[in-house]
Amino acid sequence: MSDDELVLEELAQRELTRQELLAMGAGLVAAGALAGPAAAARAGGTKPKRGGKLTWALEQDPVHIAPFGGILTSNHWGKEFMYDSLLEWDAKLNIRPALAESWKVVNKTTVEFTLKRGIKFHNGKEVTAADAKYSFDLQAAPPAPGSVAVLGQFPKIASTEVIGKYKLRINLSQPDATLFGYLAWSRYSPIVPQGMYEQLNPSRQGIGTGPFKLVRYTPNDVVEYVRNTDFWRKGLPYLDGLTLKVLPDEQARIAALRAGAIDGATLSPDAARQFQGQRGFRVLKNYTAAFRELQFTLKEGNPKPWFDGRVRRAINHALNRQELIEKVYGGNGAYSGHVPPGYGPWPLTQRELRTKYEKFDLALARQLMKAAGQEKGFSVTMTTFSTPADFPALASVMKEQLKRINIDVNIEAQEPGTFAARNGTGSFDWDLTARGMRGDVNGYMAEFNPSAAIYGRWFSAYRNPRMWRLVGTGQIELEQKKRLPMYKDLQKLLLSTALLEVPLIAVQKFQVVRTRVNNMYVAFSDFNTGLRYTWVD
Amino acid sequence: MQQFLLRRLTLLVPTLLGMSMIVFLMVRLLPGDIIDIFTAGDVSITEEQRRQIKEQLGLSGSYPEQYWHWLSGAVQGDFGDSLRNTTPVSEILLDALPITLELVFLGLVIAVLVGVPLGVISAVRRESARDYASRLGGLIGVSIPNFWLATLLLLFTSRVFHWVPPFSYVSPLDDPWGNLQQFLMPAISISVFTMAIVMRMVRATMLEVLNLDYVRTARAKGVPRRKVIFKHGLRNALIPVVTIVGFEVGVLMSGAAIVEIIFGLPGVGWQLLQAIFNRDYPLVQATAVLLATIFIVFNLLVDLFYSVLDPRITLE
Numbered sequence: 001m002s003d004d005e006l007v008l009e010e011l012a013q014r015e016l017t018r019q020e021l022l023a024m025g026a027g028l029v030a031a032g033a034l035a036g037p038a039a040a041a042r043a044g045g046t047k048p049k050r051g052g053k054l055t056w057a058l059e060q061d062p063v064h065i066a067p068f069g070g071i072l073t074s075n076h077w078g079k080e081f082m083y084d085s086l087l088e089w090d091a092k093l094n095i096r097p098a099l100a101e102s103w104k105v106v107n108k109t110t111v112e113f114t115l116k117r118g119i120k121f122h123n124g125k126e127v128t129a130a131d132a133k134y135s136f137d138l139q140a141a142p143p144a145p146g147s148v149a150v151l152g153q154f155p156k157i158a159s160t161e162v163i164g165k166y167k168l169r170i171n172l173s174q175p176d177a178t179l180f181g182y183l184a185w186s187r188y189s190p191i192v193p194q195g196m197y198e199q200l201n202p203s204r205q206g207i208g209t210g211p212f213k214l215v216r217y218t219p220n221d222v223v224e225y226v227r228n229t230d231f232w233r234k235g236l237p238y239l240d241g242l243t244l245k246v247l248p249d250e251q252a253r254i255a256a257l258r259a260g261a262i263d264g265a266t267l268s269p270d271a272a273r274q275f276q277g278q279r280g281f282r283v284l285k286n287y288t289a290a291f292r293e294l295q296f297t298l299k300e301g302n303p304k305p306w307f308d309g310r311v312r313r314a315i316n317h318a319l320n321r322q323e324l325i326e327k328v329y330g331g332n333g334a335y336s337g338h339v340p341p342g343y344g345p346w347p348l349t350q351r352e353l354r355t356k357y358e359k360f361d362l363a364l365a366r367q368l369m370k371a372a373g374q375e376k377g378f379s380v381t382m383t384t385f386s387t388p389a390d391f392p393a394l395a396s397v398m399k400e401q402l403k404r405i406n407i408d409v410n411i412e413a414q415e416p417g418t419f420a421a422r423n424g425t426g427s428f429d430w431d432l433t434a435r436g437m438r439g440d441v442n443g444y445m446a447e448f449n450p451s452a453a454i455y456g457r458w459f460s461a462y463r464n465p466r467m468w469r470l471v472g473t474g475q476i477e478l479e480q481k482k483r484l485p486m487y488k489d490l491q492k493l494l495l496s497t498a499l500l501e502v503p504l505i506a507v508q509k510f511q512v513v514r515t516r517v518n519n520m521y522v523a524f525s526d527f528n529t530g531l532r533y534t535w536v537d
Numbered sequence: 538m539q540q541f542l543l544r545r546l547t548l549l550v551p552t553l554l555g556m557s558m559i560v561f562l563m564v565r566l567l568p569g570d571i572i573d574i575f576t577a578g579d580v581s582i583t584e585e586q587r588r589q590i591k592e593q594l595g596l597s598g599s600y601p602e603q604y605w606h607w608l609s610g611a612v613q614g615d616f617g618d619s620l621r622n623t624t625p626v627s628e629i630l631l632d633a634l635p636i637t638l639e640l641v642f643l644g645l646v647i648a649v650l651v652g653v654p655l656g657v658i659s660a661v662r663r664e665s666a667r668d669y670a671s672r673l674g675g676l677i678g679v680s681i682p683n684f685w686l687a688t689l690l691l692l693f694t695s696r697v698f699h700w701v702p703p704f705s706y707v708s709p710l711d712d713p714w715g716n717l718q719q720f721l722m723p724a725i726s727i728s729v730f731t732m733a734i735v736m737r738m739v740r741a742t743m744l745e746v747l748n749l750d751y752v753r754t755a756r757a758k759g760v761p762r763r764k765v766i767f768k769h770g771l772r773n774a775l776i777p778v779v780t781i782v783g784f785e786v787g788v789l790m791s792g793a794a795i796v797e798i799i800f801g802l803p804g805v806g807w808q809l810l811q812a813i814f815n816r817d818y819p820l821v822q823a824t825a826v827l828l829a830t831i832f833i834v835f836n837l838l839v840d841l842f843y844s845v846l847d848p849r850i851t852l853e
Binding site for chain 1: 699803
């Protein structure tokens with residue numbers, strides 16, 4: 001089995017069943033093929049069952065469950081079962097219709113969506129294009145408690161028009177391929193009934209089209225849902241009720257799992273290992289988009305040794321990623337490029353990364369340092385997060401590895417707020433950081449666009465017209481097939497020449513469920529999407 | 538007495554004002570403001586958008602302007618809205634306060650109900666096995682971090698009895714038994730340190746008091762031993778203990794923050810910790826002022842209680 005197959009095997013832990021695949025339509029059958037025989041075997045014979053309730057622990061309070069402008073991932077954890085968007089991803093992150101029946105690219109700046117007929121909101125009202133327009137208007141200017149801070153994710157939508165009861169036209173201010181991924185991600189793009197913000201308190205209430213209807217949200221305590229009997233995807237959800245209990249303390253989640261007070265939770269790898277092989281529990285794992293990476297600043301007027309591309313390449317090849325995976329993550333990890341493994345068809349293969357672009361080659365690294373006149377090395381401060389604990393641990397192992405090419409790394413662990421402030425202003429030399437989920441592959445490349453404000457703060461001394469061209473054209477090319485080779489080329493360029501950031505490894509997220517819980521999977525997006533399709537014995 | 542009360546209540550104002558200023562400045566001087574946290578990881582954010590966020594959050598004025606704006610609202614009972622979810626801060630705290638107060642009250646009751654008798658037994662049976670056991674217990678009590686004990690209790694009951702307290706808050710008015718089940722373990726967790734302190738203090742003061750002349754006289758007069766211990770000894774030994782208990786309310790409240798998180802109790806401490814991490818300035822400020830007020834008022838009550846314990850004490 002190749003490395004890529006291994007990663008895909010991990011992704012197969014999503015445990016979609018044949019029955020569910022059929023229920024969800026042909027698009028997902030293709031995803032079942034990706035998951036391979038492993039998933040099919042695991043699924044074997046278990047028939048979905050209607051009814052029952054499930055309690056899931058959230059490790060962070062949602063803070064609010066407003067549909068638009070939520071900054072935290074946990075905002076979406078609280079609301080994800082209530083809302084749908086026009087599009088959605090299948091298990092392979094292929095885009096497919098959700099509330100929309102179809103869409104047509106009229107020209108480079110106009111896209112028309114046709115909505116499915118007969119879909120009802122939780123209040124019984126039918127979904128129309130007017131609701132979609134209302135929702136897009138709010139996405140463009142998220143009212144409180146949402147924040148305009150999320151507008152960086154909003155595509156270049158100039159306006160929306162209702163051109164029929166079920167037809168919506170989106171006018172873009174410039175060609176923008178990120179539109180489709182933005183809609184499929186659904187994090188910022190739910191469709192709500194027209195006038196909803198005037199009818200209720202969106203912080204704690206909501207009306208959507210999702211599989212569950214909200215009963216109550218009590219901050220720092222609980223989000224309670226009941227089954228939406230009119231859900232547009234027939235046969236789903238299986239559960240009669242879903243309760244999300246906020247339990248930030250990991251030991252409390254472990255105790256609650258053991259006592260049967262909750263049915264599942266996210267745990268750290270070490271905590272999850274306690275449940276491995278234990279009767280009554282199942283450990284699920286999967287890669288998520290949150291890969292780790294080393295980031296440099298190359299700012300004008302402040303030359304540093306790593307301004308020389310050969311030094312950056314030396315660092316890339318001196319880092320033994322396999323050792324990082326073994327020592328810090330107990331073997332649970334994969335090599336990551338600028339696009340993490342598992343993110344649809346976009347990332348480079350594990351083979352490409354392991355044998356070429358991220359190959360551990362100490363001799364080459366030393367040679368490159370010598371060629372750059374840095375044979376004796378230099379000292380540098382690398383800042384990282386103080387928590388979670390894997391960041392300082394990762395930094396320590398990297399420090400040892402970089403010593404071999406005479407780079408003396410001083411590690412400075414910072415509280416997340418402090419780290420975010422310094423990272424955002426570019427007040428650092430090296431940052432050991434992480435990336436998260438993006439709606440479109442362009443999200444992983446946005447900082448390499450010279451027109452982005454952050455480029456000036458991080459990389460003002462770096463010029464690479466080829467890189468700039470690829471970033472720019474990738475964003476405006478609406479045809480996904482044409483975009484794919486562009487982004488592959490861009491990633492290769494970033495890893496062989498630019499190396500403004502050195503991607504390290506993709507880590508796995510662990511969730512433990514009681515055996516009564518069927519069909520749950522660890523979603524790549526870091527959401528708990530599997531609960532939409534879960535049933536209990 | 539009235540003068541004493543008036544003076545203490547008047548002093549409350551500059552104390553809270555000074556404290557609110559310090560808290561106001563401290564949360565703002567922390568590196569990384571709420572906008573940094575809001576926009577963390579978003580590489581496409583522009584300066585213009587940062588300015589918009591600042592305006593949206595009402596943070597665009599100077600520090601004195603912001604403080605004045607907050608203070609003028611606070612004196613009218615408006616502590617502003619949470620920057621995270623725009624819920625009025627007073628509403629958040631009103632929901633959370635009963636939980637913390639109940640937890641602290643129960644913790645205090647357990648600490649006193651167990652700590653005082655143990656201290657008395659330890660003093661009366663000095664150098665006996667019971668004394669050694671109590672002192673050892675006291676030593677362990679002051680050494681165990683409450684969050685560790687809380688975790689241990691949870692893991693113990695979940696592993697051995699397959700039981701954990703209900704995690705969703707149950708009001709004592711709706712379900713007193715459910716509420717007690719929910720609060721007993723957290724209350725024990727936060728009470729142990731205070732219990733140990735009370736036990737040690739009662740033992741020390743009792744030993745001192747039991748050797749005083751009036752106690753010896755009482756014994757010589759033939760007053761029953763129990764009466765000597767409890768009426769002449771304990772009552773006089775309690776004054777420094779009451780002082781300590783007053784201070785321990787602060788300890789219990791600070792301990793409550795972590796324990797609330799462990800047991801999933803959405804109290805004031807949990808809110809405060811979250812607000813600090815999120816740089817939710819209005820919530821941090823209001824919570825700090827609220828906790829300080831509770832602390833000061835409780836200590837005022839303790840001072841008033843002195844005269845009840847010892848009629849010779851007059852409050853002027």
